[in-house]
Amino acid sequence: MGQDHDDSTSMMEQVIYALNERVPLRIQGGNTKANIGRRVAGEILDTRVHRGIISYDPTELVLTARAGTPLKEIEAALEAENQMLPFEPPHLGQSATLGGMVASGMSGPRRPWAGSVRDYVLGTRIITGHGKLLRFGGEVMKNVAGYDLSRLMAGSFGCLGLLTEISLKVLPKPRQCASVKLELNTHQALAKLAAWGQQPIPISAASHDGKFLQLRLEGGEGSVKSACERLGGEALDGSYWSKLRERQLPFFDTSEPLWRISVPNNSAVLNLPGKQLLDWGGAQRWLVTDEPAEVVRLAVTALGGHATRFGTHEFPFQPLPEPLLRYHQRLKLQLDPQRIFNPGRMYAEV
Template identity: 75%
Template sequence: MSMDRDMSQTLLEQVNQALNEGTPLRIQGSNSKAMLGNPVAGEVLDTRNHRGIVSYDPTELVLTARAGTPLREIEAALHEAGQMLPCEPPHLGPEATLGGMVAAGLSGPRRPWAGSVRDFVLGTRVITGHGKLLRFGGEVMKNVAGYDVSRLMAGSFGCLGLLTEVSLKVLPRPRLCLSLRLAMGRNEALVELAEWGQQPLP
């Protein structure tokens, strides 16, 4: 717990120093999603030292981890318990982090049926541009505390603040998965997709 507080304090000090000096910051973890959005100039604020799973209770389907935690570590812990991140976030790099996943807001092919990253964010800890460490949401699925600011962080690309910690809802992994692969050209695939879209398929 003290390590978490120390690292949060270090990040907070970096933000406050940049604020006092008028220095723009470029928030990044592994930088795997740098090609997304507009180019950002500024002093790099690396979150990767602020890592680790804070709490995970498989029976509650809730995981809380620091923003610099690699997604592969989170997915390994979930896999061991027979669970998964339902939004299937793309890594786009071997060291992709939880903070980058939420900040980019990218979801995988399960999104139309399971939901997006935003749908599974329960709570966040954020350092604002005014140098304040704030907490939004919580670690429960039924949160009636008002407008859910924590979900706004999904897809915000760091514009609303620096994520330091995220609580996520997780789900059981399917017992069986089957992938089908159909070889066809682009035009033929578009025709097939249009036809499938008109049918009552799951």
């Protein structure tokens, strides 16, 4: 699997076979995000043979690669040019692929300040549920249904089509980076973050573990240095952020159910039993609790947010309101009319 290889023809053949025989397909790359979403019954379509960076122009900040390309290979190529994927995608395992990164749509600690995976997808090639290999994005028109399909693929968990190729915008790495931690309770930390959000402080990550507020500062040498002097606190090992992104902190070492909660900026403290870890300046919250799903979702919905449960569960994603569910079903019907791509991965009805 170490060689660059275009396997789009055999992937197309597998899709055509699935359409003719009405066999569902379980799309997977490195399978590192397998514990997110519902279980899919189907014939495995492994994207990892279809791999390799097709083009990378550091001066234009654009990289195009096949979906099965290992994510660490992409990041190594960018690192050699002092560039990065600004949204810090979690790998959650050594074998993570570019296609899985887009399909899961997950971003790391820099997300509120830099944007999401979706924001950096410029274009894609997709095998559709009609058995066609189409290109979307860039200089090419949207599809006839009027959807920006390239961006719709981000976070769709393979339910709308099979990604074969992805073009991304990349960015230079910051010139200077420093991390600090301040001893504050959760209420104090959220209040400080709300106030600092109105000021020119170069924060690019903010996490709170119940006792300490961890901050990362990035930018020019002068601005980072003056921010460190102003904020005070203790120096923090910068590896904290990759451990948070990859869920390798002691917090995540648990047998209890793990929830990822997304709430609006400046939301109040979530009043639920269990232990919590705040990321994204408080907009993303990790919760470990034995509370029933209905109780968790009721509390999160009251804050205007939504909750995703990790591991095997019948309803891992926030149940959709009826009008939104109908929209998802219509979209699935247009793009994958025979429901062969990851059927039911996100919702049983889609």
